Each structure stands twice: as structure tokens, then as C-alpha cells.
Amino acid sequence: MTSECYSANIDAYGEHGHTLEAEKVFNCSEERNMFSVLEFNVMIKAYGIGKLYEKACQLFNNMEKYRVVADKCSYGSLIQILASADKPHIAKPYDAGAKTSE
Template sequence: MKEACLEPDPVSYRTLLYAYSVRHIVSKAEELISEMDERGLEIDEFTHSALTRMYIEAGMLEKSWVWFLRFHLSGKMGSDCYSANIDAYGERGHILEAEKVFNCCREVKKLSVLEFHVMIKSYVVDKHYSRACQLFGSAESHSVIPDRCSYSSLIQILASGDMPHTAMPYLKKMQESGLVRDCIPYCAVISSFAKLGQLERAEEVYKQMV
């Protein structure tokens, strides 16, 4: 485009920048970022999250955090972008950094049920089940009401971790909240009890489901 004397627009830059990020071509991505900064072109949230992930997967954890802070401190990050950054750190087991992003989101009062979903998912990657439960329990104190997906995810996580007894209170509360629309959460708990050889408990839950 430049050789043809055509001026690349912001979309052209973002498209190329995203391509570099998913291929972990850090040097080229940084060259393009510098060029965009010189021209005063903004990087959208989708591309920003992809670049955070690029740094993480390239083993450049400190640089990923500096990159995150650049946008967090600008005050322009939305809930979806915070969630994407939590997920990027959590998937790689960087729980401390995922928590820091979560807390940054809390500080700017942009917490939604989505941030709780991905933070709980991050805890489960490292099998921090108790911390996942604690976070779930704190949602309402942040004016976030757990939805059907929240309950179902936590129940299935606990059931798959051989913790059906811990999952049962959440299943009961989900039922009381009128959020159970299918047999999936019940089946997860039933299967977990059966796996542990606790067939009587599995039958009890089956009867409750019916």
C-alpha cells in the first residue's frame, strides 16, 4: 500500500497488528505499534487483548503487564476487554496477574458477571476450587447477580473435581432461584457421586431432579 502511495487506514494497521500478535511476531508488532503511536492511531480493545496474549505466550510476562496498564490507566477499557485479559492470564496459569486485572476492573467499577466467569475459570485451571467458591459467593457484594451460566459452570467444575457434596448447595440455590432449565447440572452431580461410588447419594439427587 505504501509503495503504491496509498495511506493505510486504522483498520489496515489493526488487521496487520492482529496478524502479528496471533503469530507471536513480537518485533514486527512492536514496530507497528510505534508507527501507530506516531500517527496518533488508536488500538481497539480486541487488538489490545490479542497483544496481551501475545506477550504472555511469548513468555514476556512483565511486558504484558506494562501493555495492560497502558490501556487500563487510559480509562477506556470496557468490561469485555478486562475479561479477555483475565482469561489470557488465567489460561496460562498466571493467577496472580489474573487477580490483578480483576481488581483493576473492580476499582473502576466495571465488574460484570463475565469477569466473575473468567476469574472462576482461571482458579479452576490450577484447581483452586475453594477460591472459586469464595469468589462466586462475593459476587452479590459487588452488585453482580450470578446467572444460570454462573451456577451451571461452578456446579460442573466442582462435580468434575470430585466435589459433589460442595456442588449440592449451589445446585439447591440454583433451583430455588428458578434458574434450572434442564437436567445438565443434576446429571453432573449424579455422575460425580456415582464416580465416587456413593450410589445412594446419586439416587437421591436423581429423585430431586425428577
């Protein structure tokens, strides 16, 4: 499958609150060792929908380990879920990073 297909599956599960299933698809994507930023962005979004904010931050922080560079959507998704969860103090450092990635 392509990154777009993995991303679509992760997003579909995440949108319906099926975080465990989204993680399984993400892990399958990891096994092929060809991540794109798309899989990360939709998994961050899925964690946000599932209110798993710490996992979303951990995943974002580990992107470099997988040689994936966060884009504007990565920062935007993470900042949005943290701010909507009334955690702007956690989102603030990511906002600074978003401004430098533009």
C-alpha cells in the same frame, strides 16, 4: 477498558494457569467499580483451572457484595469445576441455586 476486555484478559491468563496475573486484572477491574458478571465468570473459571476451588467459591459467594447477580454461566462454571475436582458435595448447594435462577 470495557468489561469484555477485562474478561478477555482474565480468561487468557486463566486458560494458561496464570491465576495471579488473572487476579491482578480482576483487581484492576474492581478499581473502576463497574463489574459485570463476565469478569466473575472468567475469574471463577481461572480459579478452577488453577485448582483453587475455595477461592472460586468465595468469589462466587461475594458476587452480591459487588452488586453482581450470578447467571446460569456462573452456576454452571462453579458446579463444573467442583464436580470435576471430585467435590460434588460442595457443588450440590450451588446446583439448587442454579435451578432457582432459571
